[in-house]
Amino acid sequence: xxxxxxxxxxxxxxxxxxxxxxxxxxxxxxxxxxxxxxxxxxxxxxxxxxxxxxxxxxxxxxxxxxxxxxxxxxxxxxxxxxxxxxxxxxxxxxxxxxxxxxxxxxxxxxxxxxxxxxxxxxxxxxxxxxxxxxxxxxxxxxxxxxxxxxxxxxxxxxxxxxxxxxxxxxxxxxxxxxxxxxxxxxxxxxxxxxxxxxxxxxxxxxxxxxxxxxxxxxxxxxxxxxxxxxxxxxxxxxxxxxxxxxxxxxxxxxxxxxxxxxxxxxxxxxxxxxxxxxxxxxxxxxxxxxxxxxxxxxxxxx
Amino acid sequence: xxxxxxxxxxxxxxxxxxxxxxxxxxxxxxxxxxxxxxxxxxxxxxxxxxxxxxxxxxxxxxxxxxxxxxxxxxxxxxxxxxxxxxxxxxxxxxxxxxxxxxxxxxxxxxxxxxxxxxxxxxxxxxxxxxxxxxxxxxxxxxxxxxxxxxxxxxxxxxxxxxxxxxxxxxxxxxxxxxxxxxxxxxxxxxxxxxxxxxxxxxxxxxxxxxxxxxxxxxxxxxxxxxxxxxxxxxxxxxxxxxxxxxxxxxxxxxxxxxxxxxxxxxxxxxxxxxxxxxxxxxxxxxxxxxxxxxxxxxxxxx
Numbered sequence: 130x131x132x133x134x135x136x137x138x139x140x141x142x143x144x145x146x147x148x149x150x151x152x153x154x155x156x157x158x159x160x161x162x163x164x165x166x167x168x169x170x171x172x173x174x175x176x177x178x179x180x181x182x183x184x185x186x187x188x189x190x191x192x193x194x195x196x197x198x199x200x201x202x203x204x205x206x207x208x209x210x211x212x213x214x215x216x217x218x219x220x221x222x223x224x225x226x227x228x229x230x231x232x233x234x235x236x237x238x239x240x241x242x243x244x245x246x247x248x249x250x251x252x253x254x255x256x257x258x259x260x261x262x263x264x265x266x267x268x269x270x271x272x273x274x275x276x277x278x279x280x281x282x283x284x285x286x287x288x289x290x291x292x293x294x295x296x297x298x299x300x301x302x303x304x305x306x307x308x309x310x311x312x313x314x315x316x317x318x319x320x321x322x323x324x325x326x327x328x329x330x331x332x333x334x335x336x337x338x339x340x341x342x343x344x345x346x347x348x349x350x351x352x353x354x355x356x357x358x359x360x361x362x363x364x365x366x367x368x369x370x371x372x373x374x375x376x377x378x379x380x381x382x383x384x385x386x387x388x389x390x391x392x393x394x395x396x397x398x399x400x401x402x403x404x405x406x407x408x409x410x411x412x413x414x415x416x417x418x419x420x421x422x423x424x425x426x427x428x429x430x431x
Numbered sequence: 432x433x434x435x436x437x438x439x440x441x442x443x444x445x446x447x448x449x450x451x452x453x454x455x456x457x458x459x460x461x462x463x464x465x466x467x468x469x470x471x472x473x474x475x476x477x478x479x480x481x482x483x484x485x486x487x488x489x490x491x492x493x494x495x496x497x498x499x500x501x502x503x504x505x506x507x508x509x510x511x512x513x514x515x516x517x518x519x520x521x522x523x524x525x526x527x528x529x530x531x532x533x534x535x536x537x538x539x540x541x542x543x544x545x546x547x548x549x550x551x552x553x554x555x556x557x558x559x560x561x562x563x564x565x566x567x568x569x570x571x572x573x574x575x576x577x578x579x580x581x582x583x584x585x586x587x588x589x590x591x592x593x594x595x596x597x598x599x600x601x602x603x604x605x606x607x608x609x610x611x612x613x614x615x616x617x618x619x620x621x622x623x624x625x626x627x628x629x630x631x632x633x634x635x636x637x638x639x640x641x642x643x644x645x646x647x648x649x650x651x652x653x654x655x656x657x658x659x660x661x662x663x664x665x666x667x668x669x670x671x672x673x674x675x676x677x678x679x680x681x682x683x684x685x686x687x688x689x690x691x692x693x694x695x696x697x698x699x700x701x702x703x704x705x706x707x708x709x710x711x712x713x714x715x716x717x718x719x720x721x722x723x724x725x726x727x728x729x730x731x732x733x
Contacts, residue, residue, distance in 0.1 A: 372674060396675075403704070405487075405674075407478045407487070
């Protein structure tokens, strides 16, 4: 049963990621909240705040199931009597504007008919990086590690999932400015004769490992850099764009909030401190303007 | 023509409100941006920032018209060949947590057939107050001034529009917590034999005047109060809820952003500095918890 295997794996991955983040931070520890869903299932939310390195972060797993609701039917454009969904979702906001914010998500879905047979199932996931100050070599590293993970399974996946990531995390109301410098994003990966469910589970597991190898070395490389008040200010402005994407465009966030999901677990993704200024424009020629330009026209990093 | 009269009035009201706000602030002045809409019309955005009293605010007018788009058709659930819309919209965020944030909006809409005849028109508007620390007498005053304005036209309007306000500014994802302590909110007020367009224009004008009389005395009463870092922190948390409402639930904001409206003018409503903390709970028994309780069950202030 892929369902049990996936649930068991995301629980291990949550432990592993939280342990590594605590090690890198050296001070803060995750706080854990268990919650139950009315209708079936629940989750384990782990949040960290006020660390040496990490200002706010959450690494959450959930496993929800039950009767298909109209909301789920509409959102997923799919029919069925019952559903099962599980996943790990994380967002990490470091204090320093030199250390990028990161998001990752790995999920698995099953649909059942009245008789309880699985009529559909799919895997989804991805990871994307949101720097305020862009070190090109960090973007290359983040993409390279995820490309390596994809290439073990299918050489067409990385370019496809990289593009899907660039196409998804977009503030359309900001002239199609991207939330960050991308990564990979995939959804509705369904098992087939040529692509077994076991392989897709291994792909998820490979990506989970890739996330750790892609992100934490960047943190360790940049966490001791000094920064100015003006650079912190730029981070707060960029975080405003992060809030805008998550609340205006992110399908998972909006669906979760409007379908009676656990608000605190969903909104753990929001940055701790944010600024919204009217018509803020970075100075021409600076690092801030360079980042903004790249976010408007995503680059191929590899 | 009500259209020209309304446009002329909101332009005067914008001048009047901006002048009064600058007087109360005593330091900052509004900056003006003129913009044009592709397809017809445009607006005048006036923003203030970094004042003695006001941290960020915008008082905007716009007048847009042209061919009916699918977006407008769907949003307004109405048919027609062309449309005209104009309005004044304002949001003011003071520095001090002792001085409430305020929002107001007055708008007028016309729909035309192919021959250019007006086939439908309506007025909308309202004002609502969002304190972080609630002085009950301020809430009473704000409601009383708006009730007086309504009562001159129809005694059933204030209770109706007060309820509509309480029902609209709701963070449904926060257990139906209201954005603030309300005010009045009305929409689709259509002229009829018993209620002429001229009367509805006078009603809008009366409410515009009521806004000034309702809000600025509260600012002048509270702007010199001292406050602690903890009280400022509570304000930043409450501002997070303001952002959540505007980006997740406010129909005007979402429609504007998704229909290619002027992003900077729409998002001037967002507070300048904001905090999002996981599962933040005010201490039991304090002023913060009392406000939160009132926001969960709106009171009749009069």
